[in-house]
Amino acid sequence: MSLSDTIVRSSRRFGLAAAVLSFAACTAGAPAGGGAPLGAITPPDVTGEEIAVLTSPPNVPPPITRTTPTKMIVNLETIEKRITLTDGVEYSAWTFGGSVPGSFIRVREGDQVEFHLKNGPMSMMPHNIDLHAVTGQGGGAAATLTLPGAESVFSFAALNPGLYVYHCATSPVPMHIANGIYGLILVEPKGGMTPVDKEFYVMQSEFYTKGKFGDQGVFTLDMDKGTDENPTYVVFNGSVGALTGAGTLKAAVGERVRLYVGNGGPNLVSSFHVIGEIFDKVYGEGGSTINATNVQTTLIPAGGSAIVEFALEVPANYILVDHAIFRAFNKGALGILEVTGPENLRVINPIQAGTTPTPR
Numbered sequence: 001m002s003l004s005d006t007i008v009r010s011s012r013r014f015g016l017a018a019a020v021l022s023f024a025a026c027t028a029g030a031p032a033g034g035g036a037p038l039g040a041i042t043p044p045d046v047t048g049e050e051i052a053v054l055t056s057p058p059n060v061p062p063p064i065t066r067t068t069p070t071k072m073i074v075n076l077e078t079i080e081k082r083i084t085l086t087d088g089v090e091y092s093a094w095t096f097g098g099s100v101p102g103s104f105i106r107v108r109e110g111d112q113v114e115f116h117l118k119n120g121p122m123s124m125m126p127h128n129i130d131l132h133a134v135t136g137q138g139g140g141a142a143a144t145l146t147l148p149g150a151e152s153v154f155s156f157a158a159l160n161p162g163l164y165v166y167h168c169a170t171s172p173v174p175m176h177i178a179n180g181i182y183g184l185i186l187v188e189p190k191g192g193m194t195p196v197d198k199e200f201y202v203m204q205s206e207f208y209t210k211g212k213f214g215d216q217g218v219f220t221l222d223m224d225k226g227t228d229e230n231p232t233y234v235v236f237n238g239s240v241g242a243l244t245g246a247g248t249l250k251a252a253v254g255e256r257v258r259l260y261v262g263n264g265g266p267n268l269v270s271s272f273h274v275i276g277e278i279f280d281k282v283y284g285e286g287g288s289t290i291n292a293t294n295v296q297t298t299l300i301p302a303g304g305s306a307i308v309e310f311a312l313e314v315p316a317n318y319i320l321v322d323h324a325i326f327r328a329f330n331k332g333a334l335g336i337l338e339v340t341g342p343e344n345l346r347v348i349n350p351i352q353a354g355t356t357p358t359p360r
C-alpha cells in the first residue's frame with residue numbers, strides 16, 4: 001500500500017471531517033505564509049546568538065558552558081525516508097533530521113530559541129513540530145505547519161529546564177508519530193548539568209506493521225494494530241539492534257554515564273531498566289530535579305522522558321531493556337552498553353559455574 005493510500009484510509013477511519021477540522025486548528029495562529037514571526041522579540045538579558053549543534057542518536061551535543069542566555073538558532077528539517085527496522089524489514093518513515101529518533105537539541109534555560117523548521121522538498125506530507133519544552137499553542141505546532149519544500153520560523157523562550165520530547169503534530173497525529181517523527185530537546189538548567197564522562201541519547205518507540213515480527217518486505221503503518229496498541233516492533237533508536245553490534249554503546253570502568261532516555265510511544269509506557277546496573281540518580285519524568293536514587297527500573301511515559309545516571313564499577317555488557325520483557329527479547333527493545341576495564345571481585349565474583357552436575 002502506498003503512503004497516499006494509507007493516509008486516505010486513515011482519514012476515513014478517523015472521519016475526514018474530524019481530520020480536516022483538526023488540521024485547521026493546527027494552522028490557526030500560524031504566521032501568514034508560514035514565514036518569520038512578526039515582531040520577533042529579544043529580551044534584554046539575551047545577548048549574542050548561536051546556531052545549535054544537532055546530533056543523531058545515540059550522540060548528544062556538548063554541554064553548554066555559557067552562563068548567560070543567548071538567541072539560539074535551531075535548524076531542523078523533516079525528511080521522509082525508508083528506514084530498516086531489522087534485516088529485510090523496511091519501513092517508510094517520517095523523520096526529523098533524517099534519523100529515528102530525530103536530532104537531539106540542546107539549549108539553556110533562559111535562551112530565546114529561533115526555530116527554523118524546513119520540510120524536505122521530496123516530502124509527500126506537511127509536517128509541524130510540537131516541542132514539549134514550549135509554552136503556548138500546540139507547543140509550536142500551530143506556528144509551524146510546513147508544506148513540502150517550505151520553511152516555518154517561530155521563536156520561544158526556554159522557560160523550564162528539563163528533558164522534553166518533541167514530535168510532529170500534524171493530523172492525523174497518531175499516524176505521524178507512529179511513522180517515527182519525534183525526538184528530544186534538553187533545556188539545561190541555568191547552572192548546567194553536573195559533568196559526567198559519557199552522555200548518550202536513547203529513545204524507545206513502537207512500529208506497527210502488517211504481519212509478524214521479521215516478516216520481510218517494505219511496510220507502512222498498520223492503523224488497526226496502532227489503534228489496538230499491538231506493536232510489531234518495540235525498539236530503541238529506531239531499529240532492532242540499533243544499540244547492539246556496531247551500534248553498541250561503549251564506556252570504561254571508573255566513568256560516570258548519563259542516559260537521556262525518551263519515549264516516543266505512540267502508545268506504550270516503558271519500564272526502562274539496565275540489566276546489571278542500578279541508577280544512582282534519576283531525574284524522574286525528565287524534570288530538572290533528581291527525585292530518586294538507587295533505582296532499578298524507571299517508568300517513562302509515552303511522550304515523556306527520564307534522565308538516569310550511574311557509575312561503572314566493573315566491566316560487563318550492560319543490557320538496556322524495556323523490562324516488559326517480551327518487548328526486549330521478542331520485539332526489539334534491547335541495547336548494550338559495553339564497559340571495559342579492570343575487574344573488581346569485591347563487587348562481583350563468579351566463584352563456581354553450575355554447568356557441570358556434581359555426583360550425588
Ligand SMILES: [Cu+2]
Nearest residue numbers: 127168170176
Ligand atoms: Cu508529520
